[in-house]
Amino acid sequence: MVAGDVSTEPTQAESDQVEFTAFHPAHKADPYRNYGQVRQTRPLCPFMLGDIPVTVVTRYADCEAVLQSDDWVHGYDAGISPFREGNASAPRSFLRMDPPDHTRLRGLVNKAFTPRIVNAMEPRIRAHADRLVADARATGTLEVISEYAAPMASGTLGQLLGVPDDVGASLRGWALAIARGTDPDNLLSEDELAARKKATLDFHRYFEELIAQRRAHPTDDLVSKLAAARDRDDALSETELLGVSSLMVVAGMETSINYIGSAVLTLLRHPDQLALLRERPELLASAVEEVLRFDPPTQFTMRTAARETEVGGRTFQRGDGVLLVSAAAGRDPDAYAEPDRFDITRFHGPTPARRHLGFSVGIHFCLGAPLARIEAASAIGALLAGSTHLELAIDEGELVYLPSLIHRALATLPVRIS
Ligand code: HEM
Numbered sequence: 517m518v519a520g521d522v523s524t525e526p527t528q529a530e531s532d533q534v535e536f537t538a539f540h541p542a543h544k545a546d547p548y549r550n551y552g553q554v555r556q557t558r559p560l561c562p563f564m565l566g567d568i569p570v571t572v573v574t575r576y577a578d579c580e581a582v583l584q585s586d587d588w589v590h591g592y593d594a595g596i597s598p599f600r601e602g603n604a605s606a607p608r609s610f611l612r613m614d615p616p617d618h619t620r621l622r623g624l625v626n627k628a629f630t631p632r633i634v635n636a637m638e639p640r641i642r643a644h645a646d647r648l649v650a651d652a653r654a655t656g657t658l659e660v661i662s663e664y665a666a667p668m669a670s671g672t673l674g675q676l677l678g679v680p681d682d683v684g685a686s687l688r689g690w691a692l693a694i695a696r697g698t699d700p701d702n703l704l705s706e707d708e709l710a711a712r713k714k715a716t717l718d719f720h721r722y723f724e725e726l727i728a729q730r731r732a733h734p735t736d737d738l739v740s741k742l743a744a745a746r747d748r749d750d751a752l753s754e755t756e757l758l759g760v761s762s763l764m765v766v767a768g769m770e771t772s773i774n775y776i777g778s779a780v781l782t783l784l785r786h787p788d789q790l791a792l793l794r795e796r797p798e799l800l801a802s803a804v805e806e807v808l809r810f811d812p813p814t815q816f817t818m819r820t821a822a823r824e825t826e827v828g829g830r831t832f833q834r835g836d837g838v839l840l841v842s843a844a845a846g847r848d849p850d851a852y853a854e855p856d857r858f859d860i861t862r863f864h865g866p867t868p869a870r871r872h873l874g875f876s877v878g879i880h881f882c883l884g885a886p887l888a889r890i891e892a893a894s895a896i897g898a899l900l901a902g903s904t905h906l907e908l909a910i911d912e913g914e915l916v917y918l919p920s921l922i923h924r925a926l927a928t929l930p931v932r933i934s
Contacts, residue, residue: 536563536572538841544917547815547924548856551844560830563839566702568598570818570837571830574844576851576873578828582819582840583878589614591820591835598837599818600701609763611880618879624752625760625883628741634887637675641891644671645898652933653902657909660929664895665776669769672891676768677761678730678737683722690719691769694762699921700818716762723761727754738764768884770923774813775888776895777926779804781915782811783896784908784931786858793860794900802864804892808874809846810858815924816841817876842873843924905934 534557538547554561555574563572573579582588590612591597610621645668652658666688674684693708693715701709726739734740742757752760783790783803793803816839821832832838847855851870852862862869875882882888899906909930918925 534558534561536561538844539921541919545915547843548847551841552847552856555844555848560828565599565700565837565839568600568700568702568837570598570839571832572839572841573827574841574848575828576845576848576870579840579842579845579873580877582827582838583817583873583876583880585825585878586615587822587825588819588838589822590818591822593617594822596822596835597820598835599820609759609766611763611767615879620747620750621752621756621760622879622883624745624747624750625742627747628738628745629883631886633676633738633741634890637672637887638890638894640675641668641672642894642898644668645894646902649898649902649933656932656934658931658933660780660931661773661777661926662928664899665773668776668891668895669772672772672887673765673768676738676887677726677764678735678739679726686718686722687765688769688773690715691765694719694766703921719762719765720758723758727757727761764884767882768888770920770925771813772888772891774923774925775807775892777929778811778813778924779807779892779896780899780906780931781908781926781929782807782858784906789858789860790900790906793896797897797900799860799864800893800897801889802862802868803860803896804889805863805868805872805874806858806860807892809852809862809869809872811924812843812846812872812874813924814874814876815843815922817880817922840873842876845873899933903933905932907932 534550534553536550536554536558537543538550538554543550551574554572559573559575559578561572561574563570573582589596591614592608592612593614610618610625613621645664648664648667649658652663658664670684670687671681673679673687674681679687693711704712723739727743730737730740731743734744739757739761742752742760745752783793789803793799819838819840821834821836821838823834825832827838845851849855853869871877875885875888909932915929916927918927
């Protein structure tokens with residue numbers, strides 16, 4: 517199987533029915549058109565994910581129902597998942613575990629990853645963003661992904677986990693290789709699998725040492741708190757601690773980087789909304805949410821039927837796999853008025869729009885959401901406060917997305933800033 521070989525573009529002669537082709541490289545720039553056609557005509561659409569037959573779910577109500585139902589699981593532990601997950605070099609993170617293991621680990625992590633820890637990080641995160649913007653203004657240009665989003669994300673995770681600044685940059689390299697490896701294994705090339713394995717080993721070697729140091733000399737970072745986290749007699753084992761630390765980086769790095777890329781590009785494409793946000797900074801929190809609905813960094817997630825069950829009028833059997841395309845659900849006209857309009861006021865005021873699925877819902881709801889929101893608001897807030905003019909420094913047609921399917925990731929985003 518060639519990496520990324522997950523769909524072909526059927527000609528009209530081959531099929532009268534709309535096919536799910538959003539993963540085709542030609543649709544990378546705009547998967548939303550195809551999502552919309554599929555949602556309208558085949559909301560539960562059969563699809564070959566490489567050699568795995570799955571159903572693509574695109575309606576908001578169906579995605580939400582699956583995410584909230586215990587009829588649907590990951591199923592790796594029970595051996596029923598059709599999605600092969602083979603990062604044998606990594607302990608499985610609780611992102612892909614089911615209860616009761618998921619419940620236990622998430623509960624222990626929740627004890628350490630408290631709102632107090634997260635809120636205390638805000639001033640440093642914002643100061644970092646302000647510094648990066650001031651540097652960019654001095655040169656007049658900013659490559660948003662490598663010079664803004666990546667340092668913001670590695671700085672934030674480094675601060676959270678107590679990783680010194682000089683190692684923070686390595687976190688991104690590791691996370692990039694591991695994040696590509698979060699697409700189903702059968703879609704990855706040999707080179708990508710090898711890069712993921714090397715990054716995982718390097719990453720673990722570093723974190724094993726860090727954990728040992730923090731056990732011996734605790735500080736107030738998350739690794740020290742995780743090492744100390746206890747629930748009655750329960751605590752995280754050494755392997756679990758490693759798994760949780762790496763999950764934070766894998767779950768929190770590329771998502772945050774891609775979020776910032778998406779937010780800046782979307783605002784540049786909607787100058788009226790950009791101007792409105794400059795005028796009314798109180799809309800920042802709503803704008804952060806609207807980006808997660810409109811062009812979310814995590815496009816879909818996967819689940820497996822634990823037993824015979826029904827969704828959207830269709831019966832699924834135990835072991836059947838679904839791709840829940842939350843990015844398509846965000847544009848569902850049954851869930852949002854004028855869903856293709858980017859509207860930064862949508863989540864503001866006494867009657868905000870329905871919650872988006874950008875952080876998922878149900879038991880796997882993003883554990884880092886409060887931190888992600890602070891980081892997102894700081895990044896956008898600092899960029900607007902520190903500039904009077906922003907514009908794309910290349911043609912739209914030159915924008916390139918990385919090959920990942922789950923992550924919607926701009927390779928670069930050069931802008932002019934003054
Ligand atoms: C804008 C940035 C982010 C986005 C869009 C995002 C999105 C998501 C989504 C969609 C899920 C659930 C996947 C599923 O249901 O299968 C998730 C889970 C998770 N995220 Fe985030 N995330 C972001 C930032 C972060 C950050 C900064 C951290 C930590 C520092 C983090 C930690 C986690 C963890 C630990 C989970 C697993 C939760 C569980 O399985 O119970 N995320 N995230």
